[in-house]
Amino acid sequence: MSNEALIGIVNNAALLLALGLLYDSFSYKMSDNTHLNKVITGLIIGIIGIALMFNSWELAPGVIFDSRSILLSITGLFFGFIPVIIAALMGSIFRIYVGGPGVLTGVAVIITTATIGLLWRKYRQKLKEIFGRMELYVFGIVVHASMLLLMLTFPREIAIEVLRNITIPVMLVYPIGTVLLGSLLNQQTARKESQHALEESEARIKDIYDNVPVGIFRTSSRGKTLSVNQEMARIVGYDSPDEAIKHFTDLGEQLYVDPERRKSFIEQLQKEGYVQNFEYEAYRKDGKRSWLLMNAKMSERTDNDFVIDGFTVNITERKTADFMIRESEERFRATFEQAAVGMCQATLEGKLVRVNNRFCNITGYSVEELMHIGFKDITYPEDLPEEMYFVEKIFEGKLKSYSIEKRYRHKNGNLIWIFVTVSLVNSPEGKPSYFIAVVEDISDRKDAEEQMLRARLAAEEANRYKNELLANVNHELRTPLSSVIGFSDIILSDMSDNLDEKQKRYLSLINQSGKSLLKIISKMLDISRIESGGMDLHFEKFHLDSTIEDVVQETRLMAAMKNITVNIDPNGDTYEMTADKGKIKAIIYNLLENSLKFTPAKGEVTIKARKNGDNMQVSITDNGIGIEEKDKERIFDPFVQVDGSSTRKQGGTGLGLMIVREYVSMHNGDIQVESEYGKGSAFTFTIPIRPDILQDRESCQQTQT
Numbered sequence: 062m063s064n065e066a067l068i069g070i071v072n073n074a075a076l077l078l079a080l081g082l083l084y085d086s087f088s089y090k091m092s093d094n095t096h097l098n099k100v101i102t103g104l105i106i107g108i109i110g111i112a113l114m115f116n117s118w119e120l121a122p123g124v125i126f127d128s129r130s131i132l133l134s135i136t137g138l139f140f141g142f143i144p145v146i147i148a149a150l151m152g153s154i155f156r157i158y159v160g161g162p163g164v165l166t167g168v169a170v171i172i173t174t175a176t177i178g179l180l181w182r183k184y185r186q187k188l189k190e191i192f193g194r195m196e197l198y199v200f201g202i203v204v205h206a207s208m209l210l211l212m213l214t215f216p217r218e219i220a221i222e223v224l225r226n227i228t229i230p231v232m233l234v235y236p237i238g239t240v241l242l243g244s245l246l247n248q249q250t251a252r253k254e255s256q257h258a259l260e261e262s263e264a265r266i267k268d269i270y271d272n273v274p275v276g277i278f279r280t281s282s283r284g285k286t287l288s289v290n291q292e293m294a295r296i297v298g299y300d301s302p303d304e305a306i307k308h309f310t311d312l313g314e315q316l317y318v319d320p321e322r323r324k325s326f327i328e329q330l331q332k333e334g335y336v337q338n339f340e341y342e343a344y345r346k347d348g349k350r351s352w353l354l355m356n357a358k359m360s361e362r363t364d365n366d367f368v369i370d371g372f373t374v375n376i377t378e379r380k381t382a383d384f385m386i387r388e389s390e391e392r393f394r395a396t397f398e399q400a401a402v403g404m405c406q407a408t409l410e411g412k413l414v415r416v417n418n419r420f421c422n423i424t425g426y427s428v429e430e431l432m433h434i435g436f437k438d439i440t441y442p443e444d445l446p447e448e449m450y451f452v453e454k455i456f457e458g459k460l461k462s463y464s465i466e467k468r469y470r471h472k473n474g475n476l477i478w479i480f481v482t483v484s485l486v487n488s489p490e491g492k493p494s495y496f497i498a499v500v501e502d503i504s505d506r507k508d509a510e511e512q513m514l515r516a517r518l519a520a521e522e523a524n525r526y527k528n529e530l531l532a533n534v535n536h537e538l539r540t541p542l543s544s545v546i547g548f549s550d551i552i553l554s555d556m557s558d559n560l561d562e563k564q565k566r567y568l569s570l571i572n573q574s575g576k577s578l579l580k581i582i583s584k585m586l587d588i589s590r591i592e593s594g595g596m597d598l599h600f601e602k603f604h605l606d607s608t609i610e611d612v613v614q615e616t617r618l619m620a621a622m623k624n625i626t627v628n629i630d631p632n633g634d635t636y637e638m639t640a641d642k643g644k645i646k647a648i649i650y651n652l653l654e655n656s657l658k659f660t661p662a663k664g665e666v667t668i669k670a671r672k673n674g675d676n677m678q679v680s681i682t683d684n685g686i687g688i689e690e691k692d693k694e695r696i697f698d699p700f701v702q703v704d705g706s707s708t709r710k711q712g713g714t715g716l717g718l719m720i721v722r723e724y725v726s727m728h729n730g731d732i733q734v735e736s737e738y739g740k741g742s743a744f745t746f747t748i749p750i751r752p753d754i755l756q757d758r759e760s761c762q763q764t765q766t
């Protein structure tokens with residue numbers, strides 16, 4: 062071994078390390094592991110290799126030694142396939158270009174060392190461990206032992222000469238060079254990894270800072286904004302943190318609705334070093350206001366300034382809800398206090414916990430007194446069982462509320478009637494919480510009801526007496542009257558030959574007066590039966606035209622006496638109907654009788670029956686004295702006779718039309734009168750053809766609604 066060889070080899074290895082350092086500082090910026098970067102790395106390493114070969118130690122002409130073996134093996138080991146191929150190719154081309162007898166061996170060394178590096182990398186990749194110094198040393202020994210073996214490709218003498226000269230320096234220096242270069246790259250890798258980890262964690266923190274749904278800020282105690290995140294900018298209505306930072310130079314004046322609030326915030330920070338759950342109202346960029354909540358702490362302090370770090374959330378919604386709850390509570394309180402009805406709130410056990418003024422008025426107790434008693438104490442004992450029944454139903458969940466009339470014992474001892482509505486109020490979790498009751502003093506109404514009841518009972522009793530009286534009167538009068546009419550009839554027909562004219566006239570008068578008295582009695586009796594509900598309808602099928610005919614026949618004499626023509630309208634409809642025949646006949650009789658009574662001699666009366674849908678319409682028209690407009694309604698009232706003199710002349714009771722209207726309405730019909738005073742009247746009544754029509758109509762209406 063020559064010193065020259067050792068010096069040459071050390072020199073070259075030193076150059077390699079120097080270039081390695083240069084590469085290290087350059088490649089530091091090439092952090093991306095792209096193909097382009099790999100190609101660039103390959104080219105740079107190729108150039109370094111050429112530089113090494115330029116400064117090689119020459120054993121003999123064309124037999125040169127340099128540290129390319131270290132460079133290429135380490136390149137294969139650290140950078141992988143693409144860079145090492147490019148570097149090896151460049152080195153090989155350059156070696157061939159230099160020429161000499163060592164070309165083949167030189168190129169073989171390049172290919173072999175690069176291949177060992179790659180294979181070692183492949184084997185190592187699976188283990189994923191950082192290269193240790195010992196490993197690198199062993200790697201260097203393997204690479205360079207292989208390199209020395211390749212020297213055998215020289216002719217024997219040259220090989221012996223070469224190995225004699227370089228074995229020791231190579232095996233001494235190159236594995237160490239390999240360790241040093243490998244360590245350099247190891248450090249670079251570690252640096253890159255920690256740099257990468259740092260960048261990643263910074264990016265993560267920035268990501269959190271930008272996206273956290275809480276406004277984060279850093280401000281100065283003097284009111285300048287130093288930094289804010291996106292959410293903080295958004296909370297105060299700005300598009301970006303930069304815009305907000307630029308705008309806020311005096312937070313107290315620009316952000317706080319009440320600048321005094323900012324002052325107390327700063328004071329608190331100075332005193333305690335931190336502020337928790339500090340609420341304030343802030344202006345947004347658009348001038349609208351928001352309620353904000355912040356937590357902050359003093360972080361850096363200078364003589365007269367300090368930095369504040371903190372976070373903010375928008376609590377406007379909560380504040381608005383709080384405000385609305387307060388407002389509704391206030392409204393409820395006012396309603397409760399000022400309600401015109403008594404109101405009270407009671408525990409589930411019935412103890413009163415809240416009462417309003419009106420409740421105190423009703424019961425006579427003060428609020429304080431009522432707070433010590435329960436509703437049972439003021440309820441009249443007899444009324445308690447009914448109430449407790451409902452309370453039980455509420456607890457069983459069968460009722461939500463109940464309303465009852467009951468009695469309270471007033472403080473002064475009097476009983477008062479109240480109408481109370483009690484509801485159970487549940488907690489938000491759905492559990493029974495308390496009772497609320499609305500109480501109305503109904504004592505006056507109860508008194509009035511009682512009086513009305515008494516009056517009704519009295520009226521009913523009076524009516525009963527009246528009906529009894531009428532029945533008696535009817536019986537008592539009918540019997541003697543029947544004798545009067547019957548015997549006067551007999552005398553007039555059988556014994557008229559034995560009577561003189563005067564006696565005959567007197568007897569006829571007795572007979573007629575008896576008959577009209579009987580009529581009056583019958584009508585009065587009818588009315589009393591109608592009023593007491595004792596009058597029923599007896600439905601039957603009949604032809605209306607024959608009924609009309611009958612009535613005309615019965616009144617024939619009356620018409621003949623006044624020479625009045627009674628026409629039955631030939632264009633009228635004849636129709637079979639179902640109704641109470643007797644009452645329909647009475648209706649027509651009364652109306653025809655009135656027409657004959659109130660139509661002067663030689664007058665004319667027309668009866669017309671007409672079918673109108675499901676109804677029968679009968680009108681009796683006369684050309685008599687007529688009825689004034691003002692009397693059209695009241696003639697249907699009992700005992701009303703419009704013109705005293707003419708009716709007295711005509712006779713009558715003033716009960717006929719009342720009975721007519723009652724009969725018509727019992728048939729669910731209706732009666733109208735049209736009249737022109739002095740010219741005549743027309744009475745028209747309408748009743749359903751069959752009673753079931755009305756029922757059909759009603760059920761039809763019900764299904765429609």
Ligand code: ADP
Nearest residue numbers: 655656659687696702703713714715716717718
């Ligand atoms: P009255 O027995 O007196 O006829 P009504 O109740 O039948 O009792 O009639 C009441 C009053 O209505 C009659 O007194 C009369 O003044 C008036 N009135 C009834 N029908 C007619 C008519 N066709 N023309 C004019 N007035 C009539």
